[in-house]
Amino acid sequence: MIVVYVTFPSLESAKALSETVLKARLVACANIFSPHTSLYWWEGEIQNAQEVAVLYKTRADVFETLQSALKAGHPYECPCIVCWPLEQGNPEFLQWIEAETQI
Numbered sequence: 001m002i003v004v005y006v007t008f009p010s011l012e013s014a015k016a017l018s019e020t021v022l023k024a025r026l027v028a029c030a031n032i033f034s035p036h037t038s039l040y041w042w043e044g045e046i047q048n049a050q051e052v053a054v055l056y057k058t059r060a061d062v063f064e065t066l067q068s069a070l071k072a073g074h075p076y077e078c079p080c081i082v083c084w085p086l087e088q089g090n091p092e093f094l095q096w097i098e099a100e101t102q103i
C-alpha cells in the first residue's frame with residue numbers, strides 16, 4: 001500500500017479530480033486538506049500561492065495508472081505527484097484499501 005500526495009490550485013479542482021480517480025477505483029480514499037500557503041521555485045522565481053493538498057490511499061501496483069490519470073486531469077503543467085509506502089498499519093484498514101482498489 002502507498003500514500004500519494006498531490007497539490008492542487010483550488011478545492012474545486014481537488015474535489016473534481018479526486019472524484020474521478022475514486023470512481024475509477026484507482027484510490028480507496030482521498031483526504032482533501034484546507035488551503036495552505038505554498039512557497040516554491042517556478043520558472044526562475046519564488047512563487048507564493050494558495051494550494052490544496054490531497055492524500056490518496058491506494059496500492060503500489062496502481063500508482064502508474066493513477067499518476068497518468070492525475071496528470072491527464074490536473075490543471076498544473078507540472079503537478080506535484082509523489083508517493084511513499086505504507087510499511088505498517090491497521091491490518092483491517094490495509095485490507096479495505098486492497099478491496100476498494102480492485103480495478
